[in-house]
Amino acid sequence: MHSQCDICDNPLPIAHEFYHSGDLVIGQIVAHILMMHGSPSFLELPKETLIKEPISVIKYYQYLLALVFAVKEMNESPNILPNITLGFHILNGYYLPRMMYKVTLSLLTAHQSFVPNFMCDPQKKLIAAIGGLVSETTANMAAILSIYNIPQFSYGSFSPVQDDKMLFSSLYQMVPNEDYQFRGIVHLLQYFRWTWIGLISVDNDNGDRFLQSVVPLLSQNKICYSFVLRMPKRTYEDEAFLMFYKFQAQYLVLVKSKATVYFVYGEAPSLHILRMLLSLGELVSLPLPGKIWVVTSHWEFESLSIEKIWDTEAFHGAISFAVHSNQPPGFQKFLQNIRPSWATGDGFIQEFWEQAFSCLLMPYKKKEESKTICTGEEKLESLPGILFEMSMTGHSYNVYNAAYAVAHALHDIYVSRYRYRRLVDGREMAFQNVPPWQLHQFLRSMSFNNSAGDTVHFKENGELVEGFDIINWVTFPNSSFVRVKVGQLDPRAPEGKDLMLNDDLIVWHRSFNQVLPISVCNDPCHPGSSRKKKEGEKFCCYDCVPCPQGMISEQEDVDACVKCPEELYPNHYQSQCIPKDVSYLSYKEMLGIVLIILATSFSLLTAFVLGIIIKNRATPIVKASNRHLTYVLLISLILCFLCSFLFIGQPAKVTCLIQQTAFGTTFSVALSSVLAKTITVVLAFVATKPGSGMRNWVGKRVANLVVFCCSFIQAAICIIWLSTSPPFLYMDMQSLNGEIILECRAGSAAMFYCALGYLGFLAVVSFIVAFLARKLPDSFNEAKFITFSMLVFCSVWLCFIPTYFSTKGKYMVAVEIFSILASSAGLLVCIFSPKCYIIILRPELNNKLQLIKRKN
Known part of the structure; x- marks a missing residue:
């Protein structure tokens, strides 16, 4: 026997993010997985919480489906938690701090009544949380979940400055440390000899930390920046044109800069704003010339529903560092079977379907009479990649691995406590009082191979041991694109060999005619000359002066010419040392x-x-x-x-x-x-x-x-x-x-x-x-x-x-x-x-x- 309470009739959730917004206010949906008996289901939001005419990043629906697929696989597997069913629940945080706090607190309360700290159903309890696509929301969730020592898995970015283990002791990062990513991008810039770049970062604390970390790193590696453009972290639709005119001066810098490489740091909302600025620039006849965009792992080539008509040509040939991902067997087949009626309780599929296919599932919406009626048999694979991808993306892969990490930790506890199991209602076996905090000791020492063949394990600080894939984005006029993996950044490789790149696979922006782009302040100094600093300019801007008599420079852009060894002397161009002729009065001359x-x-x-x-x-x-x-x-x-x-x-x-x-x-x-x-x-x-x-x-x-x-x-x-x-x-x-x-x-x-x-x-x-x-x-x-x-x-x-x-x-x-x-x-x-x-x-x-x- 156990007591019942009126407010406790639903399990506690695990967080998962999804885009949902009105007037371009980016929202996020938080889902939760739980131990329960019965089939997993979605939480359908009350009607009054749904915004009419929602504008969504429908591509983020895949994150939710990755979670569903992982839970489905684990519940069907006899090797993980036999006779135990995992469930999940989903909530929306809208990328707003107050909403994230409320959603996180709702994980600790009874269903349908906001009363935190009541856990009335011992069979349906919160075990862990997956949530935090951006640093701000991750920190907001962790501030509450760490009090209860509930494991939280951040599948998006998380600033290392915020990585205070006293404050975030229960946090596990599914994305490697950002500092390592920054060093990898600097190595990439050095590899292509790009020494004159533009910096674009989000205008918030994370953007400040990015500049504080990257600017000295660039200087140490002899790379200069032409400008710094700060992008707002979010905006509203009616403010878009006002924002464009506000930043028009900076946009002109973006257009007129002779730097051809732009290093971009920004989380999901600010990257949408960047696309908006470029599209508005074309509308007012200020198109951006061909550039190479080098972006961090936050980048996902995605669109809000109103952005799907925007041209993606500007980002053709972009290079991004992406969280390593692989393709679990059966995931694409799982996506192919998705239909509007595929599961009850999914409060998001209707909105997703209507936004993705520009049709109506509910024809009684009077204002939408001009739209066609959805048949329900539309194919996800027919959507352009900017709206939805059939292959698992990096963030979806993180959600997938996070769910499996929770399951493996529970399975280890299951094995270690086998003798303590008891019958529940005389039918099924369940854990006896497994508090969430006990998962930590198993998570920190965990190492397992997922179904895609990758090894998943964490460092002592809760950071995933993984590298980055280097992706080249090839876009097409129909808003589709191809991700081409051209290299990887491996933290386990020896120093100096961690960046592996196959630049023959890279497709550059069409304006470069497939010739390696050059991004320097001025033309390089040819062999036979050395650099001379220009007064009042950055050290990447310099004049070229010929080497003095008797000295040479064999490479481009040397700081100073050098003397040849005594037995050698400079050639005519002073670009290399050649052997001296032995001179004496010969019988033959x-x-x-x-x-x-x-x-x-x-x-x-x-x-x-x-x-x-x-x-x-x-x-x-x-x-x-x-x-x-x-x-x-x-x-x-x-x-x-x-x-x-x-x-x-x-x-x-x-x-x-x-x-x-x-x-x-x-x-x-x-x-x-x-x-x-x-x-x-x-x-x-x-x-x-x-x-x-x-x-x-x-x-x-x-x-x-x-x-x-x-x-x-x-x-x-x-x-x-x-x-x-x-x-x-x-x-x-x-x-x-x-x-x-x-x-x-x-x-x-x-x-x-x-x-x-x-x-x-x-x-x-x-x-x-x-x-x-x-x-x-x-x-x-x-x-x-x-x-x-x-x-x-x-x-x-x-x-x-x-x-x-x-x-x-x-x-x-x-x-x-x-x-x-x-x-x-x-x-x-x-x-x-x-x-x-x-x-x-x-x-x-x-x-x-x-x-x-x-x-x-």
């Missing part, structure tokens, strides 16, 4: 070939002169010029010409060691020989004077001593040089752009200057001595020829110094080779051309008689 020919020619010429001298060594002209010094001078000149080959070709460690030392040593021998010749002439003239004591110094000993001592000093300098800081092979990557100069470095600049300076010293001394002795009476006096040769020699090396240090690379080496050849050739020509002339062309002058005649 024209300059090297010319120098080789000159060096070879002068070497052969010197050898030819040496041959002439040797052949005519017994003649007076050869004897008079100290033929041994002549041999030494000619041989050293041959070596001087040949040492030019050490400077041509690719340098190596060995050639670097002997280049300068061989050049310095051979030239010191040549200059020492010239100096010895000059000194010999002077000594010979002085010794011929009567009573001179210099006779003992005339001869080979003095000449050999001069050559040996002067050459030894240079050899000593070279030995010290090689032992302390020898020359080395060096790759000069800085001097010439685009070239690596392969050269021999001196090692010690001081020793190099010492060796070169010593040669200059010998040349100057030889020049001075020769200049003083140039007018001494002698038939074959070489002093005047040596004077001229030293003048040429000194002139060449004085010109060498500035030229050498003003050139780089192989041309520096060429200058040194040319100086060697020119100075050596000067010695050869100036000293030996007169002798060869006499020996070859005037042999009559090369005799002793001529010498005596000249002396007399």
Whole structure:
């Protein structure tokens, strides 16, 4: 026996939302599921609560049908709650806070009498609530249900800021955290390199929180927004045009913005208002150009009954993040069987049917005589997708899973308490006192696979562990559309791989001709240039400046150009680094070939002169010029010409060691020989004077001593040089752009200057001595020829110094080779051309008689 009360004759409900409105005031219907005996039924609203000529979002009827389908499946399944029947009840909250509070309180009262806290029928009791399509209504319901610790399942959005577990301890979110969705959209914007976007958000607290979360996130990822447009959360039909003119200035920003991507955040009512604004804009000849709409999971492509004639072209190619959904087997067949008379107690199907098919089920409505009469056999699959979809949408899928979550939690309790069951009225088995709060421990640890094959389980904070599908909306002129799944956002994937996208499947707005849209503040800076911030503009707006000399940028829109590695250099466009050419004086290039020919020619010429001298060594002209010094001078000149080959070709460690030392040593021998010749002439003239004591110094000993001592000093300098800081092979990557100069470095600049300076010293001394002795009476006096040769020699090396240090690379080496050849050739020509002339062309002058005649 149990007591009865007059006000307790109906079970407590579980909430479910549906659109129902008058004058565009969006309403929501709240349904409830309960444990009961008998068939589940709808709550039919009293006639006085129904608004004549209702304007509804008839697509939301599917949410209700998803609940009915889930309850039907579970009641027919022998595996879930055998011998237990689940029921449901539906109420309307109209998206108004006061109505949501009243509806939620009515869940806790007796049927037909608003007396909260009376539960007279122990067989028909509230177990859980499914309700809250938007954050505001979810919070309103949770504020009451959490007092009684009744599980509530929000199948729509719920702001994470409101996710206070002290206040909403009984709430379970069927939609993943919004913050994760925002990060996914930012990754999507980065993927397509959209850095200049428009932001559109609902004008309420949730919109404020959205902007507070997203604006810093965009800035951190180098994305800027062109504008922020705030949309009202709801409006009335007679205020539509007034609202449009109020927001006309912002609408013009929307139309004229060069951003092609708009990031939209808004719950169901505000998205209808956005469609209204776009439609009104077309009516006043302000059509919106083709844009890409990137929207959050709140988006459902739906229409109020009066909106079904509005064009959907503006949203063709839109991309939305949608709650993951799947298709339970049998759901479409279930929808195909829906008829106006399919179930008693459905207070919504008549309104839905009339609004969907624009006909009348009740012909006695005088004002609707112009409409056709519904046959009741109309097919739901014939409706355009903007009014009704045959496939289960994301929010319907959440309702479906929420109902199954409640059933599985009850089933777990059923199994754990099997021995505590008792007979009720001697017929059926029922739970003994299962309060709703006991479901929580089973819900938080629950994990099950639904009939569609997806796993459903919650985190500790009551949030569903699930990702988002990325949907591309393809619309058609008849208000139908296709959802194309082009990717997904998986929270269980590794960092950086959570966004998976197949952009080949994406259909863009027709104005883009299927070319990837570009949404940037200005054209990107091409490789070879860098960005320069515009004063007073956001960082996404910038000028492009070419990279400085020697620097490159390989990618578009770089903040700064970079230097190439030393072994590389910028190409002509300064867009990449390319390997430098190795530069040295090669045997194969024209300059090297010319120098080789000159060096070879002068070497052969010197050898030819040496041959002439040797052949005519017994003649007076050869004897008079100290033929041994002549041999030494000619041989050293041959070596001087040949040492030019050490400077041509690719340098190596060995050639670097002997280049300068061989050049310095051979030239010191040549200059020492010239100096010895000059000194010999002077000594010979002085010794011929009567009573001179210099006779003992005339001869080979003095000449050999001069050559040996002067050459030894240079050899000593070279030995010290090689032992302390020898020359080395060096790759000069800085001097010439685009070239690596392969050269021999001196090692010690001081020793190099010492060796070169010593040669200059010998040349100057030889020049001075020769200049003083140039007018001494002698038939074959070489002093005047040596004077001229030293003048040429000194002139060449004085010109060498500035030229050498003003050139780089192989041309520096060429200058040194040319100086060697020119100075050596000067010695050869100036000293030996007169002798060869006499020996070859005037042999009559090369005799002793001529010498005596000249002396007399």
